[in-house]
Amino acid sequence: MPPMTDDKVKRRLTTVLCADVYGYSRLMEADETGTLETLRRYRTAIARLVERHDGRIVNTWGDAVIAEFASVVEAVQCAVEIQQEISSQAADAPQASPMRFRIGINLGDVMVDGSDIYGDGVNIASRLQELAEPGGVVISSSVYDQVHNKLSVGFDCLGQRPLKNIAPLTSYRLTLGSQTAVPGSVPIEASATPSERARAPRMDDRRELSSATNVVSDWLAKLPRPLAAALTVSAFLILINLFTGNKIWFHWPVAAILFGVVLRMVLGQPESDNKTER
Template sequence: MSETQRKLTTIFSADVQDYTRLMGADEEGTLATLKRYRDAMSRLIGVHGGRVINTWGDGLIAEFPSVVEAVRTAVDVQNELAGLNAARPADGRMLFRIGINLGDVIVEGDDIYGDGVNIAARLQVSAPAGGIVISNTVYDQVRNKVAVGFDFLGPLAVKNVADAVPSYAVRIGEREDAPQQPRTDDVRPAMAPVAQARRPAIVGHKPVAFFAVIAIALVVINILTWQGVFWAEWPLLAIVFLAAMNWSRSQSWLDPRLAGLGVVAAGLVCINLLSWHGVFWAVWPLLAIAVVVSLRWMKRR
């Protein structure tokens, strides 16, 4: 039996955005691209002194003795993969999300376990396609050592972890040899963390107002042309669906894929009720969505 011990390390977690869609469109081509991209990622991890711990499906876990080198690796990975994607059609590009956390882990043989790994995986899920999200423990170590910008995203809730983890998005594309300019968003406010934490949630206000104006206009037109039929219910349902999808994508604390499936499920129930003929047919697509969500959730853990 392998000896179990604990250590402080930097965990690097990555996976592919929309991997299921890519596999559905071209299974063999997607697997070949995944191997090519993951080989490039593994090479860069080794160059920066890291070690690949595990790969599964479209995911990868690595660890680094240096926090700085872990962030530099992530930036190099995203830049190199962006170059590879530039030659591919927009709907065939393979975009990775990366999360990085510095934490205490349990080591057993070649594997690592614990909250430190779980937090890195949760940060990865919160990252945009082609982006990087880091924890506050990483930010504290690299803020003055890596010439990239950082955007504070607020506290991130992590399952089985008591306290929310403050997180930061890394701004990619700034030259590492460029002089580092002081930025107000690189400094965490001491007196108003709650106000900062709310920033991601208000990004979608303008689109919501736009959808609301269209919905009100449709209701007014329906009333002014009333002939005993409320025909606006279907375009209203479409507007609510689009607004809900837009809102779910603007929340940093939600997995965009799980949130999107939840919106689709709610939309199916509404369609079933609005077209009710005594049969709840939505139960079958809802069951399929529940299976997909369950598999996705187990994969995250």
């Protein structure tokens, strides 16, 4: 066995948090001095929260912040508190273009070089933050597996998204603020893509549909039972014909059904009247 040397690459499993300012170049172009002051203030708040959750700031490249945590749960809790803190500070000092961070978190193997860490574990966290919305947090599936039943936040599955220079992996978005849900919940409307949400019926639409259904049911209940049954079957046949897209044929069975019901009602009425007279 070859002797161990100091040049051997050291590795460890750790949770990496990557935070990056959304639209940083645009903010600097609009107001360099104000943007730098805001960035310094937010970095101070981030460093305080990272320390509170037993994490460590690894590096600050440009407008980014890289931190690592021994605990996956602490890392996610820290990310949530970072976004809450920044949102609170922005509300106290409103700006025309507020600074917002996007955060990505990954649990993975990293290479250690002094106080720095490298490797896919770091790269994936950086790519995940690019998937996050401004003010949002996106985590890898390895993080989700560890925290989904331990934290009182919701998780929206984003599926497998392509990442630059990294194989697609499943990721999850945390639902924060008013979207906070019970642990492990995945709200359907929130997890849908914008186009899917546009096609999905809104709550008001569902209520209107339910109300219309109730009106039709009440109307059918007031009709004679044979006629109500005939109308229901006729409507069913019409829908089948329309959705199958074939040549229209529903008028023949519908006409026969309605004719039979009307004939039965007309012929049965005198008999019913005679029984009443007796």
